[in-house]
Each structure stands twice: as C-alpha cells, then as structure tokens.
Amino acid sequence: xxxxxxxxxxTVAPTGAETAKEDCPRLPTTPEELAQTAKDCERAGAAMIHxxxxxxxxxxxxxxxxLREWVAAVRESTDLVVQLSTGGSVHDPLxxxxxxxxxxxxxxxxxxxxxxxxxxxxxxxxxFVCDLYQLIQERGVAPEFELFxxxxxxxxxxLLDRYGLPAGGxxxxxxxxxxxxxxxxxxDALVAAVRDLPPETTSWSATGIGRSTLSxxxxxxxxxxxxxxxxxxxxxxxxxVPVESNAQLVERAVALGALAQxxxxxxxxxxxxxxxxx
Amino acid sequence: MAGMVVVGVGFVLVTAVMRLxxxxxxxxxxxxxxxxxxxxxx
Numbered sequence: 001x002x003x004x005x006x007x008x009x010x011t012v013a014p015t016g017a018e019t020a021k022e023d024c025p026r027l028p029t030t031p032e033e034l035a036q037t038a039k040d041c042e043r044a045g046a047a048m049i050h051x052x053x054x055x056x057x058x059x060x061x062x063x064x065x066x067l068r069e070w071v072a073a074v075r076e077s078t079d080l081v082v083q084l085s086t087g088g089s090v091h092d093p094l095x096x097x098x099x100x101x102x103x104x105x106x107x108x109x110x111x112x113x114x115x116x117x118x119x120x121x122x123x124x125x126x127x128f129v130c131d132l133y134q135l136i137q138e139r140g141v142a143p144e145f146e147l148f149x150x151x152x153x154x155x156x157x158x159l160l161d162r163y164g165l166p167a168g169g170x171x172x173x174x175x176x177x178x179x180x181x182x183x184x185x186x187x188d189a190l191v192a193a194v195r196d197l198p199p200e201t202t203s204w205s206a207t208g209i210g211r212s213t214l215s216x217x218x219x220x221x222x223x224x225x226x227x228x229x230x231x232x233x234x235x236x237x238x239x240x241v242p243v244e245s246n247a248q249l250v251e252r253a254v255a256l257g258a259l260a261q262x263x264x265x266x267x268x269x270x271x272x273x274x275x276x277x278x
Numbered sequence: 279m280a281g282m283v284v285v286g287v288g289f290v291l292v293t294a295v296m297r298l299x300x301x302x303x304x305x306x307x308x309x310x311x312x313x314x315x316x317x318x319x320x
Contacts, residue, residue: 018313023306090312118314180314209315235307235316242304 003273008262009205009226010253012041013050014246016232017089021058027231029054031073038078040247045254045264048081049074060089062096067103079267081276083107083144086132090120094128101135106276107142112152116181133163140167142276144174148182150193157198168275173197173204174228178212185212187219194223203273209233217253221260229253
C-alpha cells in the first residue's frame, strides 16, 4: 500500500493526563468512553489515537492491566492505529514509563527532552530517552518523536545518529507547541522546527495547545504537515465555548484539511506512513 | 397566547441556565487543569 501524496494523518489525543473528569465530564476516562470516542473519531476521519490511561477513579495511571484493557477497547471497536503515551503524567517514575511498551501498542510517543511544563517539569533525561528508544527498536513499535522545543530537534538528530532508524524504517515526528516552557505555538516556530528536522524524517505532524491550536493547524497544513487534535490539548472550540467532543475537533481538522485539498488518511495508510509493523 | 409566551420564556431561561452551567464548568476545567497553556483562552 502506498501513502497518498495529498493524504492527511489526523491523530486524536482524547484524554491526556492533566484535566480532571469532575471538571470536564465530557473527557473520556473509562475504556467504554474511550471506545465510543475512538469510534466517533474514526468516523470523523482520525487514523491514529494517542492514549493516556485513567484508573477507575479517573486518575492518570500506568497500571499494566489497565493499559492492556484500554488498548483492547480501541482495537475491538475500531481499526485506528493505537499509540500509547510513554509520557504518562509528569509525576510518573521513569521505570514505569518504560513498561508502557509491555501493553504492545502499535506506536508510542518518545519525548526528546526535559521540558518545563507550566509549574511542573516533564522529565526526559537523555539516558532515559536512549533506553526507551532502544526498547522501542527492540519491540518493533513505531515511535512518534515528540518535540516540545527547538533544542529537542537537535536531540533527535543525535539519537538517530547514535542508534539508527526505528524498526519500521520510518521517522515520524509530532511538534507539541504552545506549552509554557516549550516552543511557542506560532507559524514562525513551526517553520524553524521543520527546517531543522533530520533528513531521515519521513513525516511530521503538529499540535497547538489552547489558543494556539488553530494557528498551528493552519501552519502545519501550509507546510505539508499532518495534525494532532483532541481534548488533551484544547478544551475550547472557540473563545469561551467548550469543546463538545473529540470528534468535533477531528471534524474541524478534517474540514480545514479539505480546504487545503488534503483528504484524511485511512488507518492502514497511517500504518504505512509511520512504519507500523504487522 | 399566554401559554405560548410562558413556553417561550421558559425555553429562553432554560437555555440561558444551561449555557451558564457550561460556562462555569469550562472556566473551572480550564483553571484546574494542570495542562499548561490551556488557560490561554481565558
């Protein structure tokens, strides 16, 4: 299968680890809610889902049984590419984050450096990044190199120079923009990051947090990139108006992509794009 | 006629209350979420 030149990968990040269920009841925080969200988003044009797991009390967790349950819930209800976050929440210990791969996802995030994350610190020391990347290669999982800052573009280059390509041969990047502590969610920052991506990069997407979501979507489309959207990254569809569902954000991304004459990729095309091994 | 007015006013009031609840809930979610950057919409 080939990847269409005008294809648009839309990834949905429906939950995240930072917003409480009691504050945002529409956030999918159970396997059942996630399965329904996944179905709705697949119908709306998403091809990949980026998952942070919650426990029975809706709190972030890296519990292995729950990780497997959530992965199974998505696989049973959709054909979406299942990408697990290896970031967890900012409080999760590094050794537990390595064990995320035991849940056998198709893909996983790999954040390329430590970032101030608002008042918290999202810890990704270089030795941890190296360990996690080697484990990803060993398990044959498709990584998504998650870049929060321009310095992490350079770190990714160093990582590829030292350890080589992922098992699937594809290098897919996601720029996470607009986090206070990381790069700004602007066209200028996006252009700078894309310009410096290593030549091994085969595809990239971008997501903008909060208000930067629209400017990042438009900048990414104009540079030929792909998109990540979802309630992990934004809770308002416009100023003061709450997001109704993750599917609403996917629908908007697909509509904006259509204006740029891009059509949403199927999950199988996404597998080809990012090098998911069967 | 009076019945229709009552229904109309009731509808407007219910809608307004629902919007207010949505607004309050959103503000609370934005303020309490630890996802940095979300509150930039405020």
